[in-house]
Amino acid sequence: MSNFSVAFRNSAGTTILDLHGELDAHTAPDLESAILKSRENGGHNVIINGAHLDYISSAGLGVFMAFVEEFRAEDGDIKFAALQPKVYNVFDLLGFPLIFHITGSEEEALELFNSGVRPL
Amino acid sequence: MTTLVWPILFGLDPPAFSSSGIGLQITVGACFVLWWFVLARILRRARSGPIQVLWHILLTAVLFMVLLVCVLQIPGAVNEEFQAITATTHLKGGLIALLAASFAFTLLQRLRILVRRRRQSTSRNWPYMLLAMALFSVYFTHLPQEWPEGLLGILLSILVVCLAGAMVVYIAANAFRVSWVAQLRGNQRLLAILIGLGLLAVTVLLPAVSLPNSPFPMIAGVSVSGFSSFLGPYSPSLAVFTGLGVLFGFLYILASVLSLLFNIPGDPDVRLTVDEMGVLDNLNSLMKSAVDVGEVAERVVEQTVEGYLASAAWIVMLNYENEPYRPMIVASQNISIERAAAAFDTAAFFNEVAGAKEVLVVQQVATDYRVRTSLGSDIQSLAVAPLGDGAVVSGALFIVRAEAYGFVKDDIAAIRMLTSYASLALEYARLIESTIERERLARELAIAREVQLRLLPQDLPESEQLSMAASSSPSQEVGGDFYDVLELEDGKVAVIVADVSGKGTSAAFYMAILQGIFRSAARLTPSPRDFLLQANRAISDRLDRKIFVTAVYGLVDQYTGVLHLARSGHCPAIRISASGEPSEWRSSGIGLGLNQGPLFADSLAVVEHQLMPGDVIVLYTDGLIEHRNADGEEYGVERLIGTVTDHRHMEARLLHNVLIKDLARFTGGQPSYSDDLTLVVLTWQHAPRKAVPEASGRP
Numbered sequence: 001m002s003n004f005s006v007a008f009r010n011s012a013g014t015t016i017l018d019l020h021g022e023l024d025a026h027t028a029p030d031l032e033s034a035i036l037k038s039r040e041n042g043g044h045n046v047i048i049n050g051a052h053l054d055y056i057s058s059a060g061l062g063v064f065m066a067f068v069e070e071f072r073a074e075d076g077d078i079k080f081a082a083l084q085p086k087v088y089n090v091f092d093l094l095g096f097p098l099i100f101h102i103t104g105s106e107e108e109a110l111e112l113f114n115s116g117v118r119p120l
Numbered sequence: 121m122t123t124l125v126w127p128i129l130f131g132l133d134p135p136a137f138s139s140s141g142i143g144l145q146i147t148v149g150a151c152f153v154l155w156w157f158v159l160a161r162i163l164r165r166a167r168s169g170p171i172q173v174l175w176h177i178l179l180t181a182v183l184f185m186v187l188l189v190c191v192l193q194i195p196g197a198v199n200e201e202f203q204a205i206t207a208t209t210h211l212k213g214g215l216i217a218l219l220a221a222s223f224a225f226t227l228l229q230r231l232r233i234l235v236r237r238r239r240q241s242t243s244r245n246w247p248y249m250l251l252a253m254a255l256f257s258v259y260f261t262h263l264p265q266e267w268p269e270g271l272l273g274i275l276l277s278i279l280v281v282c283l284a285g286a287m288v289v290y291i292a293a294n295a296f297r298v299s300w301v302a303q304l305r306g307n308q309r310l311l312a313i314l315i316g317l318g319l320l321a322v323t324v325l326l327p328a329v330s331l332p333n334s335p336f337p338m339i340a341g342v343s344v345s346g347f348s349s350f351l352g353p354y355s356p357s358l359a360v361f362t363g364l365g366v367l368f369g370f371l372y373i374l375a376s377v378l379s380l381l382f383n384i385p386g387d388p389d390v391r392l393t394v395d396e397m398g399v400l401d402n403l404n405s406l407m408k409s410a411v412d413v414g415e416v417a418e419r420v421v422e423q424t425v426e427g428y429l430a431s432a433a434w435i436v437m438l439n440y441e442n443e444p445y446r447p448m449i450v451a452s453q454n455i456s457i458e459r460a461a462a463a464f465d466t467a468a469f470f471n472e473v474a475g476a477k478e479v480l481v482v483q484q485v486a487t488d489y490r491v492r493t494s495l496g497s498d499i500q501s502l503a504v505a506p507l508g509d510g511a512v513v514s515g516a517l518f519i520v521r522a523e524a525y526g527f528v529k530d531d532i533a534a535i536r537m538l539t540s541y542a543s544l545a546l547e548y549a550r551l552i553e554s555t556i557e558r559e560r561l562a563r564e565l566a567i568a569r570e571v572q573l574r575l576l577p578q579d580l581p582e583s584e585q586l587s588m589a590a591s592s593s594p595s596q597e598v599g600g601d602f603y604d605v606l607e608l609e610d611g612k613v614a615v616i617v618a619d620v621s622g623k624g625t626s627a628a629f630y631m632a633i634l635q636g637i638f639r640s641a642a643r644l645t646p647s648p649r650d651f652l653l654q655a656n657r658a659i660s661d662r663l664d665r666k667i668f669v670t671a672v673y674g675l676v677d678q679y680t681g682v683l684h685l686a687r688s689g690h691c692p693a694i695r696i697s698a699s700g701e702p703s704e705w706r707s708s709g710i711g712l713g714l715n716q717g718p719l720f721a722d723s724l725a726v727v728e729h730q731l732m733p734g735d736v737i738v739l740y741t742d743g744l745i746e747h748r749n750a751d752g753e754e755y756g757v758e759r760l761i762g763t764v765t766d767h768r769h770m771e772a773r774l775l776h777n778v779l780i781k782d783l784a785r786f787t788g789g790q791p792s793y794s795d796d797l798t799l800v801v802l803t804w805q806h807a808p809r810k811a812v813p814e815a816s817g818r819p
Contacts, residue, residue, distance in 0.1 A: 065665055093690070
């Protein structure tokens with residue numbers, strides 16, 4: 001029933017999570033375990049690629065909030081890239097662009113990591 | 121060298137066959153005791169099914185007869201005083217002793233498997249019988265030539281009577297322990313009877329060929345008689361012990377054959393022993409009187425031990441209370457839970473049977489890596505049987521026995537039968553427990569829902585200018601959506617619509633907290649900016665990091681008609697003017713609980729709007745616009761705006777109902793929502809309501 005999946009990629013010390021499908025209260029634990037796994041591997045730099053993320057609910061957004069402080073304390077961050085307009089709208093309504101780096105493309109997000117721009 | 125080896129091998133003082141010294145007798149005795157243990161070691165690995173044991177004995181007996189007849193062909197004789205006549209007499213006597221002893225020893229050691237098959241409590245009878253037989257053999261053959269007078273003579277007589285008596289009692293006690301007979305079915309039974317009869321024939325033949333004046337001195341021209349005339353003088357004690365051993369074997373096999381003959385079940389498909397039937401009967405009645413899982417588990421292990429399937433048993437069940445689910449010992453019999461947990465790697469065994477869904481047997485626990493060392497000697501073999509409903513293994517029954525190789529095929533079948541019944545009883549108990557639990561939870565949730573609905577305002581303020589209608593429907597019993605309205609003393613009305621992230625009970629708790637904050641803070645700091653800053657501070661300390669709240673808060677001044685409105689992460693409020701002009705107030709503002717620093721305050725913007733007659737303000741939560749129909753299409757903000765625009769002249773309550781109906785129509789009358797859903801409609805009238813009597817009837 002769940003039509004959500006997470007794929008891992010790695011690029012120069014940054015974990016890139018490709019989210020597919022719909023992220024809601026039921027699928028949020030999948031994302032949570034994916035981020036936990038990335039943290040176990042020492043990855044505190046995470047880019048969420050939302051090119052294939054069709055929907056996000058408040059429970060899904062909560063997952064990022066659960067980790068971001070900890071990652072930033074480790075000099076890492078969670079950044080978002082290539083969000084679909086509808087999903088970006090949800091982020092925007094909530095004020096996420098003020099809290100997170102949200103970029104149009106993955107490369108821009110990587111560039112932000114490389115140039116060491118501090119999170120907002 | 122020869123003089124040293126010769127007596128040990130053949131127990132003979134070469135020159136005098138029968139007048140061997142006491143030292144030599146002891147040496148010979150010790151050699152045969154050693155041979156007993158060597159044989160025991162060799163035979164330990166032999167298969168232990170009843171048929172296999174009987175078959176093994178029969179083969180040994182036949183082999184022994186053949187070899188005996190061969191050895192008897194060796195020239196050599198003894199005279200009337202049992203003295204050797206020829207040199208080969210020594211060889212012949214030694215070989216005969218070795219053969220006879222080997223046969224008797226094998227017979228006893230193989231029968232031991234059958235005798236000690238079940239009842240643990242009586243297993244000591246066996247070594248006591250062997251001891252009595254051995255002592256009697258030695259004592260009886262070394263009685264003094266001249267019986268002493270007086271007290272010593274009486275004592276010696278009492279001793280010999282006691283020894284003989286004890287031996288007879290123990291032989292009798294062991295000879296009738298034939299409970300294995302009940303396990304055999306159909307063809308196995310027939311086979312056992314045939315082998316048993318064959319064995320009886322061979323043991324009857326033995327004395328016939330052993331006595332000097334045998335009734336069959338010659339068979340087909342071959343001398344077969346008189347081996348006892350060699351064995352007796354060689355080692356009298358050994359001869360007596362061998363005789364007693366064969367006698368016991370004869371009695372035991374006779375008892376077995378008789379009970380096999382008279383205990384044939386009418387139905388060949390009866391697959392269980394009387395003991396096991398009793399166990400299943402008890403479990404069956406247990407199931408009917410359904411008690412809790414723990415008690416059922418206790419009864420299962422108790423029945424397992426009482427049914428002689430085990431010397432000790434315990435049950436592990438998955439603990440569903442904490443993830444990850446771990447198997448825990450819930451009941452044990454004849455072993456403490458602590459000891460069972462310490463000695464066995466419960467999780468490893470459980471995982472194996474849960475995967476294989478089959479009975480796992482460890483015939484020698486000492487060699488298994490999942491068994492920790494320092495086990496007592498009372499645990500030698502282990503069987504682990506899965507418990508569950510067939511599809512999912514939810515527990516396991518551990519059965520241990522005091523002997524290595526304690527489980528044979530029939531035992532496994534019995535264990536399988538037992539566990540299938542036990543599984544049924546356990547699942548039944550669990551079902552009842554979970555039904556009770558579910559009903560209790562449902563009742564409590566129904567109460568929670570009641571409470572939550574009562575938290576929502578029962579009466580909305582109604583004035584000449586302002587009228588309101590609102591509803592909130594949780595997708596589950598309770599939810600995280602919330603609206604409230606508060607009339608302040610100076611004619612202002614504060615209204616809030618909020619959405620706690622997530623759904624269900626946890627969201628409902630935060631919703632209750634938020635209401636407390638609204639009720640108190642809106643009075644003290646009614647302006648939208650002050651209220652939301654206050655609320656953010658108050659709520660941030662209490663929220664789980666992954667929980668946040670979005671809210672839209674409005675303050676209407678009923679005298680001036682000025683609306684101040686701010687939004688923290690929430691869906692923008694919609695305003696439709698009397699002329700049907702829609703606007704969304706998408707002012708900036710971060711969700712409550714997302715930021716505790718200056719960012720929240722810095723980004724929070726307030727909308728100021730002079731309400732105009734005919735204005736409709738709609739506040740809602742995302743559950744409304746994200747509600748989907750069967751095609752997966754969302755209701756959407758455009759459709760919401762369109763519907764409101766079409767019915768903007770309606771009175772607030774009617775407009776609210778129209779919107780809910782339109783949503784239902786869109787989703788095809790789907791009664792349940794996938795997310796909590798809240799809708800608040802405010803209308804601002806230019807004139808007192810009484811002046812517009814037909815207001816509600818207008819399209």
